[in-house]
Amino acid sequence: MYIYDEYDQRIVDERVAQFRDQTRRYLAGELTNDEFKPLRLQNGLYIQRYAPMLRVAVPYGLLNAKQARKLAHVARTYDKGYAHVSTRQNFQYNWPELKNVPDILAELASVQMHAIQTSGNCIRNVTTDQFAGIAPDEVVDPRPLAEILRQWSTFHPEFALLPRKFKFAVSGSVNDRAVVQMHDIGLEFFRDAAGELRIKVWVGGGLGRTPILGEVIEEALPWQHMLSYSESILRVYNRWGRRDNLYKARIKILVKALGIEEFRRQVEAEWAHHKDGVNTLTQAEFDRIAKCFTAPAYESLPEDDAGFSAKLTEEKAFANWVKRNVHAHRQPGYRAVTLSLKVTGIAPGDVTDRQLDIVADLAERYSFGELRTTHEQNIVLSDVKLADLHALWLEARAAGLATPNIGLITDIICCPGGSFCDLANAKSIPIAESIQQLFDDLDYQHDIGDLELNISGCMNSCGHHHVGHIGILGVDKNDSEWYQVSIGGKQGNDASLGEVIGPSFAADEVAGVVKRLIDVYVEARLPEERFIDTVRRLGPAPFKERVYADRQPAKKKVEA
Template sequence: MYRYDSDDQALVDERVVQFRDQTRRYLDGKLTEDQFRPLRLMNGLYIQRHAPMLRVSIPYGLLGSDQLRMLGSIARRYDRGYGHITTRQNIQFNWPTLESVPDILADLASVQMHAIQTSGNCIRNITSDHLAGVADDEVADPRPYCELIRQWATLHPEFSYLPRKFKIAVTGSRTDRAATQVHDIGLRLVRDDNGELGVEVLVGGGLGRTPIIGEVLRPFLPLRHLLSYLEAILRVYNLLGRRDNKYKSRIKILVRAMGVEAFRERVEEHWQHLREQPELTLEPEDIETVSAHFAPPPYRDDVDASGVQSLLETDPAFARWYARNTRKHGRDGYRIVFVSLKKPGIAPGDITDIQLEGLADLADRYSFGEARATHTQNLVLADVPLDALDGLWRDLDALGLATPNIGTAADMICCPGLDFCSLANAGSIDVAAAIHERFDDLDYLYDLGDLRINMSGCMNACGHHHVAHIGVLGVDKKGREFYQLTLGGSSADAAALGDRIGPAVPKDQVVDTLEALLDTFVALREGEESFLDTYRRVGIQPFKEQAYANAH
C-alpha cells in the first residue's frame, strides 16, 4: 500500500498543529461558530445530534495493520469503544469530545492517516473497488490512479471551496463494485482497440434529493491526460455550479441543466489550455513510481488446498461461511475473505476496539498486513492462502466477525439515522435490528439469493437507498416516523434508481411490508432467478399489490 513520503507527513503534521490552534481559539471564544465551522469541516469534524462526529479518511478503502490498531486505540481512548464503517470506505467516531479531536488527529498522523477533506465543499475521499488488485475480472489495478488523484486533490487551492461536496470513484474491473455511475465523476479503466490502457469518464451521477445516473463524458481518455481532464471538469463546475441553493449545487444539477453535450464542450474548451501542462501530465515514470507501492505481495506457490476441500465436505458451518463470505482470487491458491460487520444485534457497519485490534493481528497473520473497507460497510482480507482459511475462520468467529451473511438480505447498508445524525428524519438502526430479528433463518436468506437492502434516515441518502434492490427511506410525518420503499435499484453495471412502490408505511409496518415483498418474490421467481432479475421481468405491480394488501 502507499506510504507517505516526507512531504506527505509534513503536510499532515502541520494540519494537526493548525487545527489544534484553531480549536483552542474557538474554545477560548476568539473564533465564532461561523468562523470555526469551515475549519472543522475541512478536518472532518461534524456536530451531530449528541456529540461531535469525526470522519477519518481511508483512501480507496485500504488499511494497514498499524492503522487498524490505532483506530482501535482511538475508539477506546476517545470514543465509546467502537467506530462505524461508512459507504464511502471511511470510518466515523460518534462520541469524541471537541477538546480531544486535535489529539486524535495527532494519533492518526503517527500512522499516516488524517481526516482532511472528509467533509466540506471539496473533493472528498477517493473511493475504489474493494477488490482492486485481486479481482479475477480486472482490466488493471485502479489503486495507483486513485493515489495519483488523491495527491492532486488534497488541499487543491482552486477546489477547496466548491459549490458543493465532490466525490470521485475509480474502478479497474469489468464488474462495477465502486458504484461509479452514482458519483460526481466515475472513472473506469478500459482498453482501446489497440490495447492501450485509458479511462472512460462518467460525470453527473449522484444520490440524495435528486438521484441521477451519471453519463459518459468521454469513452476513452489516455492516462497521461487524467489529471488535466479532471482539472477541466472541476474548473467548469467551480465556475458554473450554483451557489445560491445547496439543493441545486451539485454537478449533477449543472450537467442536467446544460445537457451533457454542452457540458462536454465547456470541459473540452478548458482542457485545451490544461492538457499539456507538465504538472498535470502523467508520464509513464510517474505511474510506475506510484504503482510500485501496489506491487503484488510475496504470494506462495506451495499452498495446499486439500484441507479446505475436506472441510467443505465435512463441516457445514465452514462450508456456509466459505460460500457466503469468500470470493475467487485472481491468483491460484488464494481466496478473498469478507469480514462481516452485520452480526445480528449490532448496528450495521459498527466495529469495536477489540475487533479492530484483533483484525490487525489477523491481517498480519493471514493477509500481508492489509485490510480493506467496502462500500457495503464490511471489511475485506484480500490475500488469504487456502490452507489458512480454517484458522482465519475460527479466529474471525471468536471476534464475532464471521457471520455468514455477505450478499444476503441481512447484509444491509444502514446509515446512523436518528440515533446520531442531526439531519435524519427517522431511525435506521432500530429498523435494521427488527429486520434482522424477523429474518434470522440463514437457510431462508440463502434461498433468497443475492439481495441488497439499503436504508437511509433522510433524503441525503447516506445509506444509498436509491440504488438498493429494496430501498428504505425514513421520512417525518408530523413528528411520526414513516418509511418509503423502493424496488429495483442497482449501483452495479446496469445501474438503476429504484421505483417507489407507493405511500410511506409507518415504522411498525416496515418489517411486515418487507416480508410481503419477499414472499411475492419467492412466488414469482423462476428457478434461481435473483430478486432484481425477477423485478425487472414482472414489474412493480404485483409487489405493490401485496405490499399494501394488509395495510392498516
C-alpha cells in the same frame, strides 16, 4: 499498500498543528462558531445530534494492521469503544470530545492517517473496488491511479470551496464494484482493441434529494489525461454550479440543466487550454506512485488444497461461510475474505475496539498485515491462503466477524440516521435491526439468495437506498418517523435507481413490508433468478399489490 514519503508526513503533521491552534482559539472564545465551522469541516469534524462526529479518511479503503490497532486505541481512549465503517470506506467516531480531537488527529498522523477533506465542499475521499489489485477480472490496478487523484486533490486551492461536496470513484475491473455511475465523476478504466489503457468517464451521478445516474462524457480518454480532464470538469462546475440553493448545488443538477452535450462542449473548451500541460501523466509518474505500494510476498501455491476441500465437505457452517464470504483471487492458492460487520442487534458497520484489534491480528497472521474497508460497510482481508481459511474462520467466528451473510438480506447498508445525525428525518438503525431479526434464519436467507437492502435516514442518501434492490428512506410525516420503500435499484455495470412503491409506512410496519416483497419474489422467481431479476421481469405492480392489499378500502355493497 501506499507508504507515506517525507512530503506526505509533513503535510499531515502540519495540518494537525494548525488545527490544534484553531481548536484552542475556538475554545478560548477567540473564534466564533461561524469562523470555526469551515476549519473543523476541513478536518472531518461535524457537530451531530449528541456529540461531535469525526470522520477519518481511508483512501481507497486500504489499511494496515498498525493503523487498525490505532483506530481501536482511539475508540477505547477517546470514544465509547467502537467505530463505524461508512459507505465511503472511511471510519467514523460518534462521541469524541472537541477538546480531544487534535490529540486524536496527532495519534492518527503517527500511523499515516488523517481526516483531511472528509467533509466540506471539496473533493472527498477517493473510493475504488475493495478487491483492487487482486480481482481476477481486473484490467489495471486502480490504487496508484486513485492515489494520484488523492495527491492532486488534497489542498487543491482552486477546488477548496466548491458549490457542494464532490466525489470520485475509480474502477479498474470488467465488473464495476465501485459504483462509478452514482458519483460526481466516475472513472472506468479499460483497454481498447490495441491494448492501450483508456478511461470511460462518467459525470453527474449522485443520489440524495435528486437521484441521478451519471452520463458518459468521454468514451475512451487516454489515461494520461485523467487529471487534466477531471480538472476541466471541475472548473466548469466551479464556474456555473449553483451556490444560491443547497439542494441544487451538486454537479448532477448542472449537467441536467445544461444537457450532456453542452456540458461536454464546455469541458472540451476548457480542456483545450491545458490538455497537454503539467497535469498530463507519464508512465514514469505512474511507476513512481506504484512503487510506494508494498506488494505481498505471495508463495507459489497450487489452486486446490486437500485439507480445505475436506473441511468444506465435513462442516456445513464453514461451507456456507465460504460460499458467501470468500472471494476469488488472481493469485493461485489465495482468496479474499469479507469479515461481516452485519450481526443482528448491532448497527450495520459498527466494529468494537476489541474486534479491530482482532482484525489487526488476523491481518498479520493471514493477510500480509493488510485489510480493506468496503462501501457495503464490511472489512476485507485480501490475501488469505486457501489452506488458512478454516483456521481464519474459527477465529473470526469467535470474534463475531464471520456471519455468512455477505450479499444477503441482512447484509444491510445503513447510515447512522436519527440515532446520531442532525440531518436525519428518522432512525435507520432500529429499522435495520427489525429486518435482521425477522430474517435471522440463515437457511432462509440463503434460500432468498442475493439481495441488497439499503436504508437511509434522510434524503441525503448516505445509506444509498436509491440503488438498493430494496431501498428504505426515512421521511418526516406530521412530526413522526415514516419510511418510503422502493424496489428495483442496483449498483454495478447495469445500475438502476429504485422506484417508490407507494405511500410510506410506520416504523413497526417496515419489516413486514419487506417480508411481503420477499414473498412475491419467492413465489414468482424463475430458476437462478435473483430478486432484482424478478423485479425487472415483472415490474413493480405485483409487489405493490401484495404490500398494499390490506390497505385497500372495502367495496360498498350494492343494494339489490
